Amino acid sequence: MNRLALLASTALGLALCTITPAVAAPPTDTVETVTSCGNSGLQAGLATRVCAEITGTTVTFYGKVGLAGPPSPGSPLPGVKELLTTLSVEVVGAAPPQTQVRPVLFAGATLEVRAPAVTAPCGSTVRGTFGVASFPRAANPVVHEVTIGC
Structure with missing residues (x-):
């Protein structure tokens, strides 16, 4: 009879475990990345925009260069352009800007x-x-x- 009681209580316990949903606590160290972009502008005949990815207290800026609009029907795709890009990042009032100057080749695809x-x-x-x-x-x-x- 003791074996039967043990078996019944085990079966009841397993049944309760399957009925009650398991709830896991969300990780507390997960930090979400938020991306935002400024207004676009026209530079060197191309559409440009600067964006920021913010994760906690870390910010990564990136510039985007693309065609200002689709090519006219029947016109050839634009040729490769040599561009000189300048990207500066500054914590306002705390430090001078960090500037990087980089030459790039633009061939029509957004970079x-x-x-x-x-x-x-x-x-x-x-x-x-x-x-x-x-x-x-x-x-x-x-x-x-x-x-x-x-």
Whole structure:
């Protein structure tokens, strides 16, 4: 009879485990990445935009270069353009901007130019500036600012 009681209680316990859903606590160390972009601008005859990826207190800015619109019907695709890109990142009021200048070849497909990640304290404003020049056209940089919330 004891074996029967043990078997019945085990079966009851297993039945309760399958009825009651298991709830796992969400991980507390998961940090979401938020992406935001500034307004687009026209530089060197191309559409440009600067965007920011914010993860916690780390910000990574990147500039995007693409065609300003579709080519006219019957016209050939644009040729390869040599561009000189300038991407600056600055924690406003805390440090001078970090600037990288990089030559790139634009062949019609949208491309991204990334800056190194910057870490800033909570409440800081971080500014990204992206300029694109192509001889004889000078850069007309686009700017995007984000505030680090914690």
